[in-house]
Amino acid sequence: AQRVTQPEKLLSVFKGAPVELKCNYSYSGSPELFWYVQYSRQRLQLLLRHISRESIKGFTADLNKGETSFHLKKPFAQEEDSAMYYCALRSKAAGNKLTFGGGTRVLVKP
Amino acid sequence: NAGVTQTPKFRILKIGQSMTLQCTQDMNHNYMYWYRQDPGMGLKLIYYSVGAGITDKGEVPNGYNVSRSTTEDFPLRLELAAPSQTSVYFCASSIWTDTGELFFGEGSRLTVL
Numbered sequence: 001a002q003r004v005t006q007p008e009k010l011l012s013v014f015k016g017a018p019v020e021l022k023c024n025y026s027y028s029g030s031p032e033l034f035w036y037v038q039y040s041r042q043r044l045q046l047l048l049r050h051i052s053r054e055s056i057k058g059f060t061a062d063l064n065k066g067e068t069s070f071h072l073k074k075p076f077a078q079e080e081d082s083a084m085y086y087c088a089l090r091s092k093a094a095g096n097k098l099t100f101g102g103g104t105r106v107l108v109k110p
Numbered sequence: 111n112a113g114v115t116q117t118p119k120f121r122i123l124k125i126g127q128s129m130t131l132q133c134t135q136d137m138n139h140n141y142m143y144w145y146r147q148d149p150g151m152g153l154k155l156i157y158y159s160v161g162a163g164i165t166d167k168g169e170v171p172n173g174y175n176v177s178r179s180t181t182e183d184f185p186l187r188l189e190l191a192a193p194s195q196t197s198v199y200f201c202a203s204s205i206w207t208d209t210g211e212l213f214f215g216e217g218s219r220l221t222v223l
Contacts, residue, residue, distance in 0.1 A: 046210075102151055
């Protein structure tokens with residue numbers, strides 16, 4: 001069975017400091033990993049996907065198959081980054097459904 | 111485009127009551143999903159549908175039913191509400207090629223007392 005773990009429920013950082021959200025997964029095949037974000041009073045939305053190898057809003061995430069991780073990083077956090085972040089995994093074996101982690105709340109203090 | 115629309119946004123039910131959470135999307139998406147979100151537990155898939163007339167169980171289907179008579183609508187039915195069904199429910203949809211991007215509704219907060 002596939003599983004996504006986000007060990008930190010809350011991350012509190014100061015503006016301008018680096019932030020790293022941890023995501024570990026368990027899956028025996030070739031996974032597709034995603035980060036979703038929910039800003040206050042907004043809908044849950046896709047932030048980035050590993051297959052695109054893109055940087056969105058200054059965030060990057062690298063898939064490390066050896067460590068089965070997909071950590072989300074940003075070198076200089078901004079107050080507008082305060083939100084709830086979810087790591088998600090998709091596999092064709094599971095019918096292309098997304099499995100979400102428990103989420104990490106990020107609070108960026110001024 | 112309204113995207114994915116869920117109603118109601120809030121509801122309080124008594125144990126044993128029934129209700130339907132409505133979900134409609136105007137993006138002509140084939141795939142639709144119902145998730146529930148419990149504090150600290152992330153989102154868990156209840157049911158999903160790959161097209162009109164086709165539905166399948168997700169991770170936590172017990173106590174729920176769904177139907178998909180049209181591409182646009184995917185209602186979630188709670189037959190006998192229980193306190194364990196107190197949660198925030200999210201409906202989502204995605205396109206046929208399924209890039210992994212789900213489009214979510216605003217959520218429905220349900221409390222069962």
